Amino acid sequence: MFKLRRRLLKGGSVATLLSPLVGTGLLTPTGVFATEWNRNAFAARNINDALKAYGSANTTESRDILINAPEIAENGAKVEIEISSNIENTRSLAIFADKNPTPLAAIMEFSGPALPYARVQLKLAETTRVRTMVKTLDGKTYVAFREIKVTLGGCGA
Amino acid sequence: MGEPIKIRAQIKGEITEIRILMQHPMETGQRKDEDGQTLAAHFIQSFSVSHNSKPMIDGQLNTSIAKNPLFAFKARGIKTGDKLTVNWQDNTGDKRQDEITVS
Numbered sequence A: 001m002f003k004l005r006r007r008l009l010k011g012g013s014v015a016t017l018l019s020p021l022v023g024t025g026l027l028t029p030t031g032v033f034a035t036e037w038n039r040n041a042f043a044a045r046n047i048n049d050a051l052k053a054y055g056s057a058n059t060t061e062s063r064d065i066l067i068n069a070p071e072i073a074e075n076g077a078k079v080e081i082e083i084s085s086n087i088e089n090t091r092s093l094a095i096f097a098d099k100n101p102t103p104l105a106a107i108m109e110f111s112g113p114a115l116p117y118a119r120v121q122l123k124l125a126e127t128t129r130v131r132t133m134v135k136t137l138d139g140k141t142y143v144a145f146r147e148i149k150v151t152l153g154g155c156g157a
Numbered sequence B: 001m002g003e004p005i006k007i008r009a010q011i012k013g014e015i016t017e018i019r020i021l022m023q024h025p026m027e028t029g030q031r032k033d034e035d036g037q038t039l040a041a042h043f044i045q046s047f048s049v050s051h052n053s054k055p056m057i058d059g060q061l062n063t064s065i066a067k068n069p070l071f072a073f074k075a076r077g078i079k080t081g082d083k084l085t086v087n088w089q090d091n092t093g094d095k096r097q098d099e100i101t102v103s
Helices: A002-012 A013-022 A038-045 A047-054
Strands: A065-070 A072-075 A081-087 A090-098 A106-108 A119-121 A128-136 A141-154 B006-014 B015-021 B044-051 B056-061 B072-076 B085-089 B095-101
Touching: A038 A047, A038 A106, A047 A090, A047 A106, A047 A141, A047 B085, A065 A141, A081 A090, A081 A128, A081 A141, A090 A119, A106 A119, B006 B095, B056 B072
Parallel strands: A072 A141
Antiparallel strands: A065 A081, A081 A119, A090 A106, A090 A128, A106 B056, A119 B072, A128 A141, B006 B015, B015 B072, B044 B056, B044 B085, B085 B095
16 A cells, blocks of 8 residues: 555656545555645646646635735845735645746645744745735635845856 | 754744744755756755644745745744744655754
């Protein structure tokens, strides 16, 4: 079973099909981490593929997602953004930088005493739109956008 | 093993701010060294933050997170004496776990 699961997960798209099973306890991830690294979504080379792999169809734009970021980042190697959600039952926050070579930067899931808030330091390759996506416990998806101008790209850093 | 994770928790009334510094090269796999050889990707893929051994934040990261990244989170109702544990694992299988007692 274990080897089979490894093989299935390496099979790429199969992992997406199996991932709903993880929550049901039919497939329990190993180690201390609750979720397997979402290889399909993180490896996607453009924003549309990344959004598709992350499973964010029917997204509603929301003013209840706050993004605090510099308008101009002089050095793309370290750009701090602060994100939070006032949407009820927020389960996770994901950050995408549309023009980065791999746009999906982070996914964070919150439970127990943790509030849906994070300050994260990104590398930005060039001036880009950054989007924060919220998924709720009842499976809804919301998004907010922010443009960040980058003077010096962070890919060589 | 990696360098120690630096964890700071600051109780501000009901809300506690938790700052976490993970010392890691976060190499993208796109940079080249002086000889023109591509440097292999080396980055934290997963991390978790637990409060008194119960998971409360579960994160997945990509190469586009900055080198030696600092994160900040917020939690409600953390008390002095509580334990906060942070784990990470990178794409080479390297791991690190550190814990603090909130003071």
